[in-house]
Amino acid sequence: MYQVPQITDSIYYVGVNDRMKALFENMWSLPQGVAYNAYLIVDEQTTLIDTVDVCYSDIFFHKLDLILQGRPLDYLIINHMEPDHGGSIGLLRKRYPELKIVGNKKTFEMLRGFHGITEGLHEVKNGDALSIGGHEFSFLMAPMVHWPEVMFTYEQRKRVLFTADAFGSFGALDGILRDSELGDRSAYLREMERYYACVIGKYGPFVQKALANMDKQGLAIDHLCPAHGVVWTPEGFGEARRLYDRLSRFEAEDGVVILYGSMYGNTEQLADVIAQSLSAAGIKRIVCHNVSKSDPSAILADIFRYRGLIIGSPTYCGELFTPIANLMNLIRIRDVKDRLYTAFGSYTWAPAAVKKLIPFAEEMKWEFVGEAVELKMSELSSVLDLSWALGQAMAARLLAPKG
Numbered sequence: 001m002y003q004v005p006q007i008t009d010s011i012y013y014v015g016v017n018d019r020m021k022a023l024f025e026n027m028w029s030l031p032q033g034v035a036y037n038a039y040l041i042v043d044e045q046t047t048l049i050d051t052v053d054v055c056y057s058d059i060f061f062h063k064l065d066l067i068l069q070g071r072p073l074d075y076l077i078i079n080h081m082e083p084d085h086g087g088s089i090g091l092l093r094k095r096y097p098e099l100k101i102v103g104n105k106k107t108f109e110m111l112r113g114f115h116g117i118t119e120g121l122h123e124v125k126n127g128d129a130l131s132i133g134g135h136e137f138s139f140l141m142a143p144m145v146h147w148p149e150v151m152f153t154y155e156q157r158k159r160v161l162f163t164a165d166a167f168g169s170f171g172a173l174d175g176i177l178r179d180s181e182l183g184d185r186s187a188y189l190r191e192m193e194r195y196y197a198c199v200i201g202k203y204g205p206f207v208q209k210a211l212a213n214m215d216k217q218g219l220a221i222d223h224l225c226p227a228h229g230v231v232w233t234p235e236g237f238g239e240a241r242r243l244y245d246r247l248s249r250f251e252a253e254d255g256v257v258i259l260y261g262s263m264y265g266n267t268e269q270l271a272d273v274i275a276q277s278l279s280a281a282g283i284k285r286i287v288c289h290n291v292s293k294s295d296p297s298a299i300l301a302d303i304f305r306y307r308g309l310i311i312g313s314p315t316y317c318g319e320l321f322t323p324i325a326n327l328m329n330l331i332r333i334r335d336v337k338d339r340l341y342t343a344f345g346s347y348t349w350a351p352a353a354v355k356k357l358i359p360f361a362e363e364m365k366w367e368f369v370g371e372a373v374e375l376k377m378s379e380l381s382s383v384l385d386l387s388w389a390l391g392q393a394m395a396a397r398l399l400a401p402k403g
């Protein structure tokens, strides 16, 4: 007989899978789809935590009907208002006019702005509690992870923490709800990394504050329920948490991303020489991304993963090659910290690319390594040694003892 997936005997999973959408936030690829997670707690008062993208509201309401069997919905707790989670709130309120909506001050500003809802609200602050019978909730504010109204909700009796986008991954739920039931959780961890780099990226310091707030409360957690991807149990949570801690400190592994653009292959040849040089110097993790072909979300995930970044661009109308300038802007607005950086480029009549790549180090407060190389037309032999030296310099800096 069909069973609605459950976190505990009284907490149901009522999220949905989206394998239709091509790009999350109309930017980030979804090769394995994405899940919008929502949770329903059945007690003296019925309580929903978050909703789903409005495109999936029919399926979502059907799930609620199956569980509630005609009972009203008493509370909606809103951890996050971004429309992938808050999109169905307006319709939900129409279905359950008596529904009380729980959020903080900033939630309610957005509730008015997105759905025109101003009544039936229950405002909470950090540390406040709410009882619905056997279940007791407490609320932890997590502002700017990655929106200002974000909060986490902890259920004390069943030891479940609901964390909005934090600890979320791309990837629909392919039948399996908990990390502990997966044969291999590494795919979700990789997708957590990519989600982090694309969606949370800039807000590492706020993630650190949210982690500290969790620690301060000393929460015992049997299930950690994010708004996307698998639910984490103590089996996998340690690893997920370490990953989150590392990403939000902008700490990276000893590897190098070579990010380049190339119209006719000249700049690309330099990329390959530099990659070979890095390898010869003992660097084991090297990823070359052709900006025109690589998935931008994969590029960002690798930039969050590796400490070395080398950018190459041809000169294009006296400027950087536009796709490189665009990708640099994605890095810029994420305020990526503590990278070792260098640059290379090419031109035919009036060089500009390298001159425009060099100041990126200062702007991002990164260390510039070695001497930038610039190739004129296809005269590769004139810069082979310089390109090799650039790779050697980056490798030496990466492998130098940290201190």
Ligand SMILES: Cc1cc2nc3c(=O)[nH]c(=O)nc-3n(C[C@H](O)[C@H](O)[C@H](O)COP(=O)(O)O)c2cc1C
Binding pocket: 261, 262, 263, 264, 265, 266, 267, 268, 314, 315, 316, 317, 318, 319, 346, 347, 348, 349, 350, 351, 352, 376, 377, 378
């Ligand atoms: C549309 C276009 C605009 C260019 N603008 C410049 C320029 O402003 N200054 C310059 O020195 N070279 C310019 N070039 C020449 C390229 O920078 C040069 O051929 C370079 O080697 C191309 O590298 P690639 O083979 O990696 O694409 C331009 C090339 C193209 C196709």
Ligand SMILES: [Fe+2]
Binding pocket: 080, 082, 146, 147, 165
């Ligand atoms: Fe979000």
Ligand SMILES: [Fe+2]
Binding pocket: 082, 084, 085, 165, 227, 228
């Ligand atoms: Fe989200």
